Amino acid sequence: MLRFNGIPLFSSVHSLTEQLEQLHDNILERVRGIARIACALYDPDTDLLKTFINSTHQGHAIVNYEYPLSDSTSLLTMSQQRTCRVIDDIRRDIPPGNPHSDWLIDQGYTSSFTMPMFNGQNFLGFIFIDSTRSSVFTDTVQRDLMMLCNNINLTIAAEVTAVNALLATAQAARDFADLRDFETGKHLTRMAQFARLIAKGVAAQYRLSDEKIEHIHLFASLHDIGKIGIPDKILLKPARLNAQERAVMQGHVAKGVQIIEKVLKDYQVGHLADAQVMLNIVACHHEFLDGSGYPNGLTAEDIPIEARIVTVADIFDALTSERPYKTPWPVTDALIELERMVEAGKLDAECVASLRNQQAEASEIVARFRDEQL
Incomplete structure (x- = not known):
């Protein structure tokens, strides 16, 4: 292993993606039909939300994608008010026309739960959870997911x-x-x-x-x-x-x-x-x-x-x-x-x-x- 002053320059420690995949497996033990969990980071210098990490069990992951936060009224409001969003019917409630919404529909995802991430007062990005089943995200499921998602938030914030x-x-x-x-x-x-x-x-x-x-x-x-x-x-x-x-x-x-x-x-x-x-x-x-x-x-x-x-x-x-x-x-x-x-x-x-x-x-x-x- 290559070292610098005794410090290893490469590591086999689990990446955030691998940690997210483990969390995904844990969630599936509680909630059936969770097909995807993904995190997008926000860059305040460019106002861009950018794909970061994902665990995708069904469908193909969307990668190397970015989107201006100010172009999405609902996401912008969530980032400002620290609120979560549930969509019970993606085809009904999300209009097509941009690569992300079209991709969601193409993957066959039916419902979604979105939670903003923060580091103190600073907005970091979003956690997106998608399901192939409709109306999955009941109040009880949301509470469980918010507790689990806080672990993702804390790791990235650290x-x-x-x-x-x-x-x-x-x-x-x-x-x-x-x-x-x-x-x-x-x-x-x-x-x-x-x-x-x-x-x-x-x-x-x-x-x-x-x-x-x-x-x-x-x-x-x-x-x-x-x-x-x-x-x-x-x-x-x-x-x-x-x-x-x-x-x-x-x-x-x-x-x-x-x-x-x-x-x-x-x-x-x-x-x-x-x-x-x-x-x-x-x-x-x-x-x-x-x-x-x-x-x-x-x-x-x-x-x-x-x-x-x-x-x-x-x-x-x-x-x-x-x-x-x-x-x-x-x-x-x-x-x-x-x-x-x-x-x-x-x-x-x-x-x-x-x-x-x-x-x-x-x-x-x-x-x-x-x-x-x-």
């Missing part, structure tokens, strides 16, 4: 809390030190959006589930968290770093892993398989396929796919963003540079091709989350 704690730690350190590097909030948002865009584009090639894609999106913004431990005189030096300074700068990777390990331990979520995605991103996002990266000189398949995705996202953002020492590159020029790095054997070709194939979406992210003039 991960979000850990990530938010890490981001808050980084922000507090930057504020306290009056640090003015390029790790702005918009940079972190762009990183998350670019990483998800790339991951969606390579999902088929690398067999990435919606769960894996969303964790890459969630954790990408933590890639350089270790920089809060680098002295300003090095982090903000306007000139080229010397060999000793470069070694200190590269130490931010190990510092980042240490920070994440501590927060995962403090929040008691380090046992989760998804925590390994976070660690992999922080530990390996400066590695190159040809072994010329740092800190471990990993090559090719030794670099986890989530780190390869974040590496491409990070370089693309650096090229297309303004810095005190450079003007932003046009998206087309940045893509050409990434492709040059592919030819040099440094970057994952599929990840770069994903950006190229979604150039319009990438350009929209650049424009929408542009930093203020430096």
